[in-house]
Amino acid sequence: MTDPTTELPLVILDALMPTSQRQVLNRRGSSVWEAKGDRGRHAVKLGYPILATEEHPAQEWIAKAPAREAYVLNWLREERTLYGEWELGTWNVQPWHEGPDLWELWKPCRVEGSTVEPKLDVALSCAEALADLHVKGWAHGDVQPAHFIVGRRGVQLIDLALAHGQPVIEAFDFPFRGCLVHYEAPEISRSVLAEGTAVPTPEADVYALGAAFFISATGTRAVAYPDDAPRPVQRQAVVDGPHRPVTVPGAFGELIGEMLRPRPADRPTIGEVCKALDY
Template sequence: MQPLSKRLVVNRRGSTVWDVRTPVGRFAVKLGYRSQSHAWTALAPAREAAILRQLNGTDDIHCGEWEEGTWSAQPWWEGQSLFEVWEPHRRSGVSTAPNLAEALSCATALADLHAAGWVHGDVQPNHFVMGPTRTALIDLALAQGGDVPQNYDFSYRGCLVHYEAPEISRSILETGIAAPTARADVYALGASFFISATGRRHVPYPDDASREEQRRAIVDSPHRPITVRSPLGPLIEQMMSRDPADRPTALEVCGALRNSS
């Protein structure tokens, strides 16, 4: 089918994403290929498509192979990322507290995924797309929880380090792989709230630090003081506890946000 239009949205680390309009709808088209540091990126689009089919039970998610990896096409989610929506809170001199209803919409999307038996493994602000009616949690290529075709599967080797929980970073440093968990997702959600509201990573390290140095800082250093105005601030503090057992579940985060509204 000949597209009506296409727009490059992402081009980095073994993946390109296109916004493609066709006569039958608008799609996010992803192309995966080997990057300099990762081979799994070539398989990521097809792996995500297999997960989305299980979660959504729909036939409008497509995938296949091309000469450098795999591709997928899925319905486009309209909206802005959490990081974009909370940009006003990062401006110098702005003292307004983040909108709790917006935070709740993100926590609800994560809680729904967990209730379906999956963990995301790559929670970050840009993966929450806040639309006119609800917030979608996208980019599930690293999710764990169900069957994935063996020829598209790969080991979990962490996510964008800015949002990794200490236990995930420690496992990557010690063994090269980790097991994503719902509690690690909650930590990442807290770190996503924090950076979206303040512009600061949860743990300080130089901008040019290697991934190993970033993970070592997360393992060895406490997170930054939570300066987000209450009532979200104390909740982020709980979500980013170094002990996974002390973190609330995503569903409990939803309850706390509803009670604070």
Template sequence: MTTPDRRLALKANAPGGGHARNKAAEMEQENRHLIHLTKVGAVDAAYRIDAGLWESGRWLAVRWIEGVPLWRALALARGPEGNRPSVHPWLLGIARTWAQRLDALHAAGWAHADVQPTNTLVDSDEVHLIDYALACGPNETGRLPYRGALTHTTAPEVADAILSTSDDTHIHVQPPADIWGLGASLFWCWTGRRPVAYEDEEDRMAKHQAIAQGHTIPLGDARPWPFPAFETLITACLAPDPDRRPAAAEVAAVLTEAGQ
């Protein structure tokens, strides 16, 4: 959507669309999250524009973010032709700015809780995060129960919680799960393979069972070409134990130093 002075992304629920989740309630929740995250400086104040009701539910308007989803952005890097001197710092720059965005959330006590390629837009070598509907923050009340997001980037501890709790139990996602999502997304979009081995036709619970075991495909078996610095980063982010994953600030600092 374009107005005389800016471009907007307009979200609105689609009544009768057949979605299991309550999209109107999710949009209302995302609006609350954006208001709070803007106040604490974790999200750019220019991102949220307005929100309200329409005859069939709710709408939310946010600033249009330039960029392409991570999968499309890394298309060149997935082949051997991606092994170029110019591509190496570009990949590290994507990971660095992504970690910086997450660090702003984590420093405010929040987790994005839906870190995945579709919610990650790449503009040149800079990453922008979108879609805060499922974010988890401190002292939240009246929220929809979090029961996972995209299966392929779900952290082992979240997968285990989904398997071991009832469908109406809220799972409070912590920042290390975002770091897993970062590593899983980079693994997937660079190698073309999801980090945990399971068949597409398996049901969601079976996939969560595989993820909860914490075993990932060896990166050396999946990478399109060797890049030790990038491989070390991804491997660290995919540590099965959340306490052994680096914090977003640590990831950003290491990659800033590597780019100097």
């Protein structure tokens, strides 16, 4: 049986015939690879179920995530994203996006004593990428700094497996159970605590983008909770609030504060965020 943490399945090797491959990410339930060859440079995602442990229940749904993401990408783009099933779950193959992510790019801002300020043209490009998704009828559901790749051709918004807004093929769909809590809006955390699931919305994406700007510029999470706190404790901290004071200076800091408002209706729309950054 193929081990997704150490090798690519034969079905993908046959499809791409890569001359080189390297694993760039391995986390519970998924792995990401860079594959190069005569057919170009690609990102390959493998999904597989998470087995139950004493600390965590089993999560079989995550094995469907690559195929679900491919379905969303194919809805959004003219270029087809390849996907399929393998012995443990699903996979997809999509173009490789070269460049640093938002967290990496704003590292100089986080150096102690630094006077470097966040680049607002980058913030605008991130907001515009998210706005484009919203215009097309989708909420991302998993906005975080690592999902904005800043390349020569602008910002690419990646990792769309949790996006909601349009119908998704039933065979690869699954309920939204929240995302990385650092970027969860209070209403998302509240729903996950109460019901076990939530519904991603553009308003929650705006909150998440504000939290992504906050942590990328300062190195500190928007909401305080212990690093080793269980997920329910983290989510309750988000629900209870308030968020930390925004220390980013000037109008950008004021905008982040507006994006982090606890009530969805009080936050700016992503269009208003773009307008505020476009000066």
